[in-house]
Amino acid sequence: MRADSRWTTAVLVAGVLTLAACGGGDEGGGSGPGGLSVPRIEKLAALGAGEGEVNIVSWAGYVEDGSTDKTVDWVSPFESETGCKVNNKVAATSDEMVTLMKTGEYDVVSASGDASLRLIYGGDVAPVNTGLIANYKDIFDGLKDKPWNAVNGVAYGVPHGRGANVLMYRTDIVKPAPTSWGAVFDPDSPFKGRITAYDSPIYIADAALYLMKSKPDLGIKNPYALDDTQFDAAVALLKEQNKAIGEYWADYTKEVQAFKAGNSVLGTSWQVIVNLAKADRAPVEAVLPSxxxxxxxxTWMIAAKAAHPNCGYLWMNHIVSPRANAAVAEWFGEAPANKLSCAQTVDKNHCTTFHADDESYFDQVWYWTTPLAQCVDGRTDVTCKDYAAWTQAWTAIKG
Known part of the structure; x- marks a missing residue:
């Protein structure tokens, strides 16, 4: 994993903080338990002229300028309209995003929940003045003011979209089609050596999620809140799974090629990988397991010391505009954040397929959340393993 002491320090600090609101003004900041503080950083008061460029860290598929597919381009219209040239750096993992944002070289990041809190508590991102983002009003309410994008009642970002980490499989090899994560944790799997898994400490949550249903006596209520016994069970399961893993993936292009070649036939994936694999004529499908x-x-977040804050805000407003958000949602394979985007998708069934406004579907999805020593499931009688412990265990799991 691309990790270093800078974000590890932020994790250790965040590990003793609570996510509950605990005071603080509308500029961010505020005290947590033990006197530790969320850094007080002022949000942008008013939009000025664009600075001519914006430096972005994003997930693959979020910032498309036509170079991947000439018909897929929401960057060029933004550059023409604003005069802000987009310089994008694709990050393979949340850990890499945190590390890159700590360099101070980037203005905006598309952070997932396992990165956003590290960035907030580490003082790397600023509160967002949502009043300067015209399209914010049309974001689904179910995505606003969540524990991973708001702290102390202050928004630290603009929701981009959401989706599940699905189970992908080769339809010509894996029969019958899998319906449970048990398919990737089966010690007697006939696909030993061709099972794949996401290469990140946060993948420990996938094992914990499976154990929630397969071993209810463990009492796991939230896959990101694991006490010693629960954590040890998840780690043991992953060490056993390691014997059947052909390769772990972090680079989405490598997983596409692995499934196309048949080196991987079953494992965790993102919908964008499924889409690209199908475009490469690989016989794959994906399911949300039982x-x-x-x-x-x-969440799109703005750097605390952004060199190009005005272009950064213009980008955040553009990427969640109805048309651009619809385009990226279809390309990546996710539910858009802007409720008006559903009328802009080429596939008029896209929002139905990806459950854009179906909260009952997303009740089955456990969004990535930074594990904290103070259990995020509300328990106060035990200490949970924080992300630093997850990182150490992941190294041991992979061997």
Whole structure:
């Protein structure tokens, strides 16, 4: 994993903080338990002229300028309309995003929940003045003011979209089609050596999610809140799974090629990978297993010391505009954040397919959340394993 001491320090600090509101003004900041503070950083008061460029860190598929597919381009219209040239850096993992944002070289990031809190408590991102983002009013209410994009009642970002981490499989090899995550945790799997998994400490939550249903006596209520016994069970399951793993993936292009070649035939994936694999004529499909899934609710966040804050705000407003948000949602394979985007998709069934406004579906998805020592499931009688512990365990799991 691309991790370093800078974000690890932020995690250790965040690990003893509560996510509950605890005071603080509308500029961010405020005290947490033990006197530790969320850094007080002022949000942008008013929009000025664009600075001519914006430096972005994003997930693959979020910032498309026609170079991947000439028909897929929401960057060029933005550049023409604003005069802000987009310089984009694709990050393979949330850990890489945190590390890149700490360099101070980037203005905006599309952070998932396992990165956003580290960035907030580390003082790397600023509160967002949502009044300067015209399209914010049309974001689904179910995505606003969540524990991973708001702290102390202050918004720290603009919701982008959401989706599940699905189970992908080769339809010509894996028969019958899998319906449970048990397919990737089966020690006697006939696909040993061709099972794949996401290469990140946050993948421990996938094992915990499976154990929630398969071993209810463990008492796991939230896959990101694991006490010693629960954590040890998840780690043991993943160490056993390691024997059947052909390769772990972080680079989406490598997983596409692995499934196309048949080196991987079963494992966790993102819908964009499924889409690209199908475009490469790989016989794949994906399902949301019976146990539910982990998933993401991504947030556009502005750097605390952004060199190009005005272009950054213009980008955040553009990417969640009805047309651009519809385009990226279809390309990536996710539910858009802007409720008006559903009328802009080429596939008029897209929002139905991806459950854009179906909260009952997303009740089955456990969004990536930074594990904290103070259990995020509300328990106060035990200490949970924080992200630093998850990172150490992940190294041991992979061997």
């Amino acid at each position: 146990e539910g899934a982990t998933g993401w609710s991504d």
